[in-house]
Amino acid sequence: xxxxxxxxxxxxxxxxxxxxxxxxxxxxxxxxxxxxxxxxxxxxxxxxxxxxxxxxxxxxxxxxxxxxxxxxxxxxxxxxxxxxxxxxxxxxxxxxxxx
Numbered sequence: 337x338x339x340x341x342x343x344x345x346x347x348x349x350x351x352x353x354x355x356x357x358x359x360x361x362x363x364x365x366x367x368x369x370x371x372x373x374x375x376x377x378x379x380x381x382x383x384x385x386x387x388x389x390x391x392x393x394x395x396x397x398x399x400x401x402x403x404x405x406x407x408x409x410x411x412x413x414x415x416x417x418x419x420x421x422x423x424x425x426x427x428x429x430x431x432x433x434x435x
Contacts, residue, residue: 357405357413357416358406358408358411361408361412361430362429363405363426363427363428363429363431364405364407366402366422367402367404368403373396377393379391400419402422403415403416404422
């Protein structure tokens with residue numbers, strides 16, 4: 337279970353920083369994370385002493401993600417994009433997501 341939690345930390349950081357990425361600028365880097373499953377045991381029943389007496393497996397799928405590291409004159413950060421945008425954008429290219 338600890339290993340699964342450690343695997344999620346980089347994804348959480350990417351997800352949190354992706355929301356704040358610039359809406360225009362130059363692509364400095366690209367990152368793709370493949371989708372994967374992780375498994376953990378979840379307690380569903382506790383005994384009178386408050387200790388777990390019954391576990392069930394829980395399977396969770398983390399979908400793939402694609403991101404661009406974008407910078408401009410005032411901002412720099414990761415921005416989540418679709419697979420299509422990721423595949424058709426090159427490092428060094430200027431992008432504009434403002435509409």
